Amino acid sequence: MPGIGPRTAQRLALHLLRQPEEKIRLFSEALVNAKSQVGQCKTCFHLTAGEQCEICLNKQRNQELICVVSESRDLLALERTREYKGLYHVIGGLISPMDGIGPEMLEISSLIKRVDKENIKEVILALTPSIEGDTTSLYVGRLLKPFTKVTRIAYGLPVGSELEYADEVTLSRALEGRRDLD
């Protein structure tokens, strides 16, 4: 599993084996349920058990603002800041020809359609400041320009660092300091 080395893996396995059988049964059911019930939100492609995710269903949130992230875990990182009150769009990766990922494999055309159809005042691009993140930002930005205002979050983050690992204060600042995409 990602982020878990052999020692931690062993510790976790031994811990599980020491648990009562009932607890293990509930745990494995939870895993199976998660797998069968969790899908993607049909609007923003965030993980959800229903058709639409809680964020899209929450009418208190600013319906005219969309923040574009690469993965659901980036969305969760931004949610932890409690700064952002708009909606999201999870495109599911970054453009990287070397990894065989072209724009057509990402939720980019769905984003364009969504922005075209709905009354969106601003799209904020919150993608990792790497070559792939920048390429994707520039590409998406250019396609969105005819429809709405596009900004990108200002990174105080070092180049190449992952959004996921940025602390909350840094991310809040990055959101505040967003600027127009050139």
Add this chain to the structure above:
Amino acid sequence: MIIIGQNGVGKSNLLESVELLSSLRSHRSNRNQDLIYWNQDQACVSAMIEDDQKVSLELNRKGGRKAYKNEKLLTRQIDLIGPIRSVGFSALDLELIRGEPALRRHWLDRIVQQLEPIYSDLIGRFSRLLRQRSQLWRNLSIQSNKDQNTLLDSYDMQMALVSTRIHRRRRRILDRLLPLASSWQEHLSNSKENLNIKYLPGSKLEGEESERLWRENIERQLLEMRSEEEITGNCRVGPHRDDVKFLVNGVDARRFGSAGQQRTIVLALKLAELELIKTVYGKSPILLLDDVLAELDPKRQLLLLDAVGEKHQCLISATHLESFEGEWVQNSQLMQLDSFS
């Protein structure tokens, strides 16, 4: 210090470790695995330097490096650079004038990196952009995408910016090296040779230096070349096409210089580099002479000794002492390396 030992005993390896600590790079390889002993998971290089400071670099086979200063882990590895600086000079450098352009670009980059460590990041970004771009062309030939021009524009924009910054730095470093190198050339040739250095950028850089102007220029050139690139898959605009031309008394030294003249130029360039780094940091870098001293004739050896003088620490590797000028041997500490197998 002269380090003596048979072939394969590890002389270059020792010098390389100094290079690694002073620049975080090895001219031999960028991959950790090439720098770690066969089958070991880790390598560590440490040095005690002036003022009882200790610097170390730890390399892991699975990737990742850790830098320590006085046993304290540094959050930015770049902060390791500084206490030690070095200028390398190996037999390979003798090819600098007549070899492939890539050698000259690499040589330039190493100097810029010494003066501006963040430059490595620019170079890394550029080579990644280039690889992504050429892969994009390959993928495009299979499936055509109506927005492909928009995607190429996104690459053009980034490449124009990074290219501009690389060109600017390479040009500036040559401007600073030129007066130093040409004065050394004059000295080494008894005032017979006048050295000139010309930067030949791989993008057309018109007008005076201006980030905005150059960027726009490069972006336009990339666009102009796009239809050709579609066929060949090769991007022909950018710093990866840079070259440097050396002229001795107005004549191209690569094509017309004698072997001796070419060597003199390399020596003049190295001395200029040493001087430049010393001026910038106010401290003499360590000169690493790997296998190269013995390749110079006695006259040039002595001139080099003069120039290095007592000001610079100098690590010299060789298999035997015979080819050294007596003065070198007298003025040096000797260290004999034996293999432990």
